[in-house]
Amino acid sequence: xxxxxxxxxxxxxxxxxxxxxxxxxxxxxxxxxxxxxxxxxxxxxxxxxxxxxxxxxxxxxxxxxxxxxxxxxxxxxxxxxxxxxxxxxxxxxxxxxxxxxxxxxxxxxxxxxxx
Amino acid sequence: xxxxxxxxxxxxxxxxxxxxxxxxxxxxxxxxxxxxxxxxxxxxxxxxxxxxxxxxxxxxxxxxxxxxxxxxxxxxxxxxxxxxxxxxxxxxxxxxxxxxxxxxxxxxxxxxx
Numbered sequence: 001x002x003x004x005x006x007x008x009x010x011x012x013x014x015x016x017x018x019x020x021x022x023x024x025x026x027x028x029x030x031x032x033x034x035x036x037x038x039x040x041x042x043x044x045x046x047x048x049x050x051x052x053x054x055x056x057x058x059x060x061x062x063x064x065x066x067x068x069x070x071x072x073x074x075x076x077x078x079x080x081x082x083x084x085x086x087x088x089x090x091x092x093x094x095x096x097x098x099x100x101x102x103x104x105x106x107x108x109x110x111x112x113x114x115x
Numbered sequence: 116x117x118x119x120x121x122x123x124x125x126x127x128x129x130x131x132x133x134x135x136x137x138x139x140x141x142x143x144x145x146x147x148x149x150x151x152x153x154x155x156x157x158x159x160x161x162x163x164x165x166x167x168x169x170x171x172x173x174x175x176x177x178x179x180x181x182x183x184x185x186x187x188x189x190x191x192x193x194x195x196x197x198x199x200x201x202x203x204x205x206x207x208x209x210x211x212x213x214x215x216x217x218x219x220x221x222x223x224x225x226x227x228x
Contacts (some may be wrong), residue, residue: 004158031215032215034215034216034217036219041221041222042205042219042220042221042222043159043205043219044219045216045217045218048215048216088158088159090159092215102161102164102174103159103161103217105158105159105160106158107156107157107158108157108158
């Protein structure tokens with residue numbers, strides 16, 4: 001059974017701090033890893049990672065994948081209160097019947113940024 | 116551009132009542148469609164996915180069902196709700212083929228009393 005584990009479960013920091021969120025996985029026939037940000041409602045897409053060692057960046061957020069050690073990290077620098085959210089990691093594994101790839105989600109990291 | 120709609124946004128239903136949640140996607144054709152449930156403080160659990168009209172795959176056996184009567188319409192139903200059906204229901208779509216990013220609708224918060 002595919003598994004995605006995120007750590008820490010929750011994190012409280014002050015504005016301006018840098019945070020690192022972790023995601024480790026065990027999946028059959030890994031295809032890609034995705035990061036989402038979830039505030040009050042629906043998750044919004046942040047990054048998709050398919051290759052090891054290639055950093056993806058978007059403003060103060062960046063992420064990298066290590067396919068040998070089976071993990072990814074999401075970094076947020078100079079955090080702001082607007083970064084407060086649940087950050088979800090999800091992994092695509094083997095094709096199932098019907099040819100729709102399925103995402104396995106971790107339980108998320110709750111990030112709280114205090115002013 | 117593509118957009119995904121869900122309704123209603125919130126719903127409070129008594130135990131034993133029926134359920135119908137609707138999801139529609141605009142701006143794309145032949146999408147893969149998904150229903151997830153998120154319990155409080157937990158990750159997303161895939162309930163159903165569909166690769167085409169009338170094609171539904173169930174991931175978790177339960178008293179819920181899904182249907183896809185049109186290419187860009189996905190419906191989640193129940194004949195009799197249970198207390199354990201409470202949660203945040205999310206519909207998502209992705210393109211078929213190599214594009215795997217799933218994009219989520221705004222969600223429906225269901226409370227079963």
